[in-house]
Amino acid sequence: MPPQSTSALSHSDHGVLAQVFLNSQAASGARPQLGAIQSYREHQEIYSETGEANRFYKIISGVVRICRFLSDGRRQIESFHSEGEIFGLEYGSNYTMTAEAASDCSLLVYRRTHSDILSVNDPQLSQELLSFAIRTLSRAQTHSLVLGRRSAIEKVAHFLLECANYSKGGKTVIVKMGRSDIGDYLGLTIETISRTLSQMERDRLISLTNTRQIELLQPEKLKEICGWY
């Protein structure tokens, strides 16, 4: 099913990139690089590892997961992205990762080739892209650190704190994805995720209000478990 395309009425609420893009479009007038809004349903593929990397996206709403599949069917989730974040910038001419909607979401789409991205005729745009790329890189590095850790409890503790940072909802974390997504993100099975969360609850570290709603009772202890922060 192709994504549903909507007319791009007002981009004014969607940050610098939207505006920059529109400005550069108006200014140059050359190639018609459309910054359209597209909607995707949960589980729908946005692009796949084989596709030509001719566009990137900024999230208006929803959660997107970036992942890669192995020949035996296993999946590694590299990152989750939510509102305001950019994804889809890649080095070569083809995507090396797959992007999927982890929830229903709507996206701003930018049609650009690799060389367009690197072209310098839009300094403001390239500045935002660089800033974004460095931020994403930082997150990828932290993710590597988590995956390299030995124990399950350290990984899960980090995941909870990461979610808490994100949602800024204080000590109550709303996990937007299922156990399967968490497992593929942390390199653990769903059984281990579940067991670890149960153990944490027994240890009074957290309280499982709901399957997807977790209260952090002792965030400091969780940070200790992580070994950094």
Place this chain on the structure above:
Amino acid sequence: MPPQSTSALSHSDHGVLAQVFLNSQAASGARPQLGAIQSYREHQEIYSETGEANRFYKIISGVVRICRFLSDGRRQIESFHSEGEIFGLEYGSNYTMTAEAASDCSLLVYRRTHSDILSVNDPQLSQELLSFAIRTLSRAQTHSLVLGRRSAIEKVAHFLLECANYSKGGKTVIVKMGRSDIGDYLGLTIETISRTLSQMERDRLISLTNTRQIELLQPEKLKEICGWY
């Protein structure tokens, strides 16, 4: 011991960045942002996670490792970098990673603040930085994929192929780092690295000419083991 500073005589052989940098220095004339050459000995720290992120580097020669330490002393190596590569670009005002010389090396040093990096008055520079950042991001993502893998043999197989790609020395791989570095890069112990390599040799996948020199007898099989490529 402070790094040994050498005068920057000729940068002409060190790629676009060096030239761009010098050009912008000459053109603007404003802040004296020195692009000096520094030499580091093996194991010497280049910057640490606590330091102010006020410079980035381009490698002239040698190998650098980017890593992070945990409170219990464990280390995760995020990446190795060698000649021609840039490292040290980070998102915030302080480094979140540590850079160390994995071998003796000499570096071009660029003094820049975070905002300098993002400033747009040097389009050619920001283009090179963006290109580099996206490439580094891609490598970090692949590294995540490797770390998330379950088995030791998959990790080691990937490492060997990565080394082979790098050195382009055909089927013979010269590993520049010790087992300990490999272990911390792959999230395995040195014993497991050693056992896995021995097993690979018994299986006629590789031949251990020397501790640090490995011949890939069946690269195709190694790729199969990895599950992608």
Place this chain on the structure above:
DNA sequence: CGGGATTTTGATTCCAATCAAGTCCGGTGG
């Protein structure tokens, strides 16, 4: 050569994967 560091090999332990039931929950239709 010699001695320390690095690497390999061996024996055992421990933790997460796997295999297998059970439980919970949301939705659907009677």
Place this chain on the structure above:
DNA sequence: CCACCGGACTTGATTGGAATCAAAATCCCG
């Protein structure tokens, strides 16, 4: 409203593979 169904999650028992602990072998540098 409730009985039923199906998918997601939890819990349990067992297995397998890497970590750990320990020791031998090898490399490397003077």
